[in-house]
Amino acid sequence: MTPFAVRVYKVVLGIPIGQVRSYKWVARKAGSPGACRAVGQALKRNPYPLIIPCHRVVKSGGGAGGYALGGDKKRLLLDLEKKIAKCLGD
DNA sequence: GAGGAATGGCTGG
DNA sequence: CCAGCCATTCCTC
Numbered sequence: 001m002t003p004f005a006v007r008v009y010k011v012v013l014g015i016p017i018g019q020v021r022s023y024k025w026v027a028r029k030a031g032s033p034g035a036c037r038a039v040g041q042a043l044k045r046n047p048y049p050l051i052i053p054c055h056r057v058v059k060s061g062g063g064a065g066g067y068a069l070g071g072d073k074k075r076l077l078l079d080l081e082k083k084i085a086k087c088l089g090d
Numbered sequence: 091g092a093g094g095a096a097t098g099g100c101t102g103g
Numbered sequence: 104c105c106a107g108c109c110a111t112t113c114c115t116c
Contacts (some may be wrong), residue, residue: 004099023111027098038099040110045100059111066110074110 005042007031015056018085020078022060044068
């Protein structure tokens, strides 16, 4: 576990349900604006994939990006959380 | 839109 | 310190 990774985790955990941020955005919040790939690596090597909503982190342009459990699961989770957010806001 | 190069941090030697 | 890895991003055609 590294300070940069911890920053990334905290930032990702700060992303609300139904919302998605880009790696660049997370990297910036983590303190390293250009470390977009380092962010992905940290998320991939994350110690608790279940408590870290890494599926809320996507690539720029709205692309799904990657996912440790499979990009297809990522889309499903995103869609699910999107419904949850709608329910909460309803 | 597709292809190539660059970036920034982490791991292992 | 150096080389390799990675779930991206930017530049050029």
